[in-house]
Amino acid sequence: MFIVSASLCAVCCPKVCIVGAGPAGFYTAQHLIKSRQDVEVDIYERLPVPFGLVRFGVAPDHPEVKNVINTFTQTAQHSRCSFYGNVNVGTDVSVKELQQAYHAVVLSYGAEGNRRMGVPGEDLAGVHAAKDFVGWYNGLPDNRKVFGLSTILFFILGQGNVALDVARILLSPMDMLKKTDITQPALDLLAESRIRRVLIVGRRGPMQIACTIKEVREMVNLPDTRPEMVAADFKGIAEAVKEVPRPRKRLTELLLKTALDVPTEKEQEKRSKASRVWGFRFFRSPVEVLPAPDLSRAAAIRLAVNRLEGSGEGASAVPTGEVEDVPCGLVISSIGYKSLPIDPLLPFDSRKAIVPNTMGRVQKTAGVYCSGWLKTGPTGVIGTTMNNSFDTARALLEDMDSGALDVSSAKPGSQGVTPLLEKRGVKPVEFSDWEKIDNEEIKRGVAMGKPREKLLSVDEMLHVART
């Protein structure tokens, strides 16, 4: 009589490896585990801590959006799911090695890079990517650089929700921010900042603005601030808004009201007492960042004035030939995140900055899939990523069922990877280790009256994880 159970389990257990422990990774894992009782999922993450942009992207004053962490935690604690933090796929282990160890690999590592403006002066001191600014106030270890906030005027180029998050955090009263999980160094710097005016600039018009109404409403309601718009930017809008779908209509009506309507007595009082100003500027594209006389930093921004060709969502901005030079000390470019290739052997579309795929199946690469922003580009809220990830999981499951993905022979899974990591001196952080970090952050937060006080360096995270 011989014992077959162990080898049988190895044969019948499809093993899937997911690269990236953000929403895309977790939602893909969740769907796989739920759909098949034999699938085992291992999630690899570069940082010692999970959750990706839910932790490092969502604004500190939007804690409800972070509730998804609860469902991700349940997934990570499932018996058929394992988390391996502090493992950098691409440098600590190659995708090829993962393909050898697992039946399928799902790339869900998101977008770590920035879309460049492509204008002269872009690399001057004082010009920053919104992603780096957000990473800074959210405690991303890669973004510990301190930002100088001593200028009065801030330009934010781009009008998506990230741009509005940045504006709102810059202008929020301290007594609101200090109760959030914003990092203490960011809070201290913001408390000292001299920022008085934030302008959020877009290439096109009010009816093409990329942000959503909730974020605009938050700006309108922000204490101790007043809006400042250019009435001429809204010419013809009141007429045009009548025929558009409800979401665009309501957003445009809020913009119109904020820009043009005579304020109520209460609102007028708020505006007259406000110490800070915010506004949208439309029909402007950056063409150059102009340096200070000593060439050390940004001193002004040159903006091309546009007109609109066409209407609605597809309208395009066409330069008129006119330019404006506006003095400013700080420019934040919020024109999009960008995915980066992690392995030269994998296909990558540099133009779209995504991994080329069909319904989540990476092209020309059997057994490799992708989900999240890496699959479709860096737009969309968590809900969008959720559906996107469920899609990829369904494609993978379909392939298992049809035989397109061969799960008949045993694969070692993590047992094929951990010896390699050990040899290379890489010690993974398990989910229970993350829980130690989590507890430590919450404990530190209690002392500060905040939900948590985040650990800011990988070293500190590893130290707590190993204790």
Add this chain to the structure above:
Amino acid sequence: MCHLKNKEKLVHVTLRESSRRAAVISAASLPTQSRATCLQRGFTTSTQPLRSDNKVTVHFINRDGEKITVKGSPGDSLLDVVIDQDLDFDGFGACEGTLACSTCHLIFEEEVYKQLGPVTDEEMDMLDLAYGLTDTSRLGCQICLTKSLEGMVARVPESVSDIRQSGDGSS
């Protein structure tokens, strides 16, 4: 917003609780926030032990077109019902009833929709982001059951994935 502090506290508590729970995979999570919504809106709920005649029958039509009939209590939100009855709607209620997503989007018949009461700006703002928005759409976490809604039908609309067929994977 004025409720931010309470919500933060609830989120904190919720996270701690969930990490002690046995692992149950469900795309929707705890109903704590959702019930708070119905109570905050001043809805009168019975504090007596529930009797079977105090229940409200709700029919859900899932994404496969199947009708699922369950019962809830007056004062429960539709999100509460989905969670309490373990209804398996993929990704439903991601933000746990805090008006930070649109995944509890439900579609109603005209007659029922009219009975559901006014929509706040806050709900409308999130509803505007829902895929397949209709004139009789609401967010399930904001609909509170009453006896007068007995027998109501709520349809779970398709999510983006069911419709999108992009060949090259780009959006």
